[in-house]
Amino acid sequence: MSTESSPLLSVAHIEPSTRWPSLGLNEVWDYRELLYFLTWRDIKVRYKQTVLGAIWAIIQPLFMMVVFSLFFGRLAGVPSDGVPYPVFTFCALLPWQLFAHALTESSNSLVGNRNLITKVYFPRLVVPISAVLGGTVDFAISFVILLALMFLYGIVPAWQVVAVPGLVLLAVTTALAVGLWLAALNVKYRDVRYTINFLVQFWLFATPVAYPSSIVPAKWRVLYGLNPMVGVVDGFRWALLGKPESPGLPLLVSLIVVLLLLVGGLYYFRRLEQEFADIV
């Protein structure tokens, strides 16, 4: 039996709550294996005991694309920047679904993992982060469908396609930034749970998923641009379809808004985190 500890003992100092805790991101890094396992658990368990399994990942965006194409594209005649409407909307639905799923999951993640939070110590940030990452596999699956759809319509993406990973990261970060606020609030006020669905639906219409951002009147553009998902969705269309020509400004605004939301969310989360186990 030679399982002696290393000579360097770590020391944990336990102290009362502070108003301005450190962000503790290095600790999240220390717990990256837990992050991996929790994400893996969510993905693994999601489609267990379902007949269709991972097909569910593509049914939802595909179905929404059909509905949007029918009602907005055909009946309402919404313009689509000269791109076939199904491709136009599906291209936006992918980052949107990734975002909506990540936002919902991360907002409910702390409450859903209460049994862990009240019984084991680990940096609580791991929970909403893993919830956000869990949706990326679904995204990857439906991305293949998008490529097939583009091939069908004879659309070949230009060099901008290299921006896709960055845009995925931005969509995920946006979801995390808002999710951190909501997850922490949800622990304290369970009302949050009921507002999330409503919020996501409202947000969908505030984002150019069913319509191009070019139809928004110029005087509302600034306000509109504060929605970080505008930059993400426009960025996606630009990267894959080449329309609109340049998403530069909205994307920059998105980046700044997300960064502010994220830093604020991290601090808010860390501050509330200290009492999660007592009130969750």
Add this chain to the structure above:
Amino acid sequence: MSNLAIRCEGLSKRYRIGASLERYKALRDVITDAAAAPFRRLRGASRNGSGNHTHVANTQAIVDNGYIWALDDVSFEIKPGEVVGIIGRNGAGKSTLLKILSRITKPTSGRASVYGRVGSLLEVGTGFHPELTGRENIFLNGAILGMRRSEINRKFDEIVAFAEVEKFIDTPVKHYSSGMYMRLAFGVAAHMETEVLIVDEVLAIGDAQFQKKCFQRMSEIGRHGRTILFVSHNMSAVRTICEQALIVDHGRLLARGEVNQTIDQYLAQVNPQSEEENVETPTFRVSSVQVTSETGPVIKTFDPVQIKVKFIPKIDIADPGMFVSILTVESRRLAGLDFKDFTRAAPVEAGQTCELGFTIESLPLLPGTYRLELHLKNSRDMVELVPHLYEFEVAETQVYGGRKLDHWFGKVGLKANAWIGD
């Protein structure tokens, strides 16, 4: 290297009564809890305002303007390699202490330092997912408990062997028997290589065989020079595993010392048990409940024992009566006594104190913690449950001569003699 494993200085933890109540409810049913969320604040406020302390009596902590001090100025030091048992009544603050040392919750004031990696096992199978296989759950649970993947890989075979689930390791754990499930869950935690191990009451669940196994594993870990903090109601477990004990009562550290001495001191203080706080039912106020041995300060198996209940009815009672049940700590009913089967008491007027009791010639309970449940009779056929369980302890003795009895002997002591055929 430090010559300390754990140091606590003035550790205190305050809970709002409303908060502790809502959590209790939420544990039972997350869904109703969510539905009641908007009303919670309101309810908490009105309870605090009315000054009704019946529910607080259950937690036995200090009440202070709508707050409970679950832990109040606790200081102690533990050296590396010490195996320390923490004992105390329900709600005395033991679990709060473990939660603070495990860093699950923050103290309200005071500070603590823990030297080295901490493994805490407050519940068996935290984070187990029923849909995942045994193998997958070992890795998931290990990661949750803070083990590195390499460490889990190294220990994997040992864990599987401990849990005796070799054949079912790739079966989802929802198909496991509860015994397999618990062995696996405990197995993962019991193979952590941390300097400090914090264990709460895990031996209280499961069958005797499971308990024995965990028990052995704990002793083994203790012998390997690791620091263990162990909370249990099972006094014989504490005596066997631990060298030292801490007594926690009403959030305060009462005593600390050599395990047998400290436990005896604790038992002498808990028995005879008398609750100062009044517990109320709609028509009664119970002022004291005592369980005492007629032979000494500590209750032992086969002792003559007296149960004494004092209560004050709020209305006139023509035919007072009571029903006393003895339960295990898991609330399994062991025995009952109905007053009316023995005798009839004189009528009592409202506001008068009434005292009823039983004497038991020889208490047939083996060493351990038991609970008394009380029903009081308010009219010919109406009985009311007293919303409090009164705990008492049967001390460790050598029931059948030489040796100490463990869980193989169950709860009930049999007055028996062995004989040899001609």
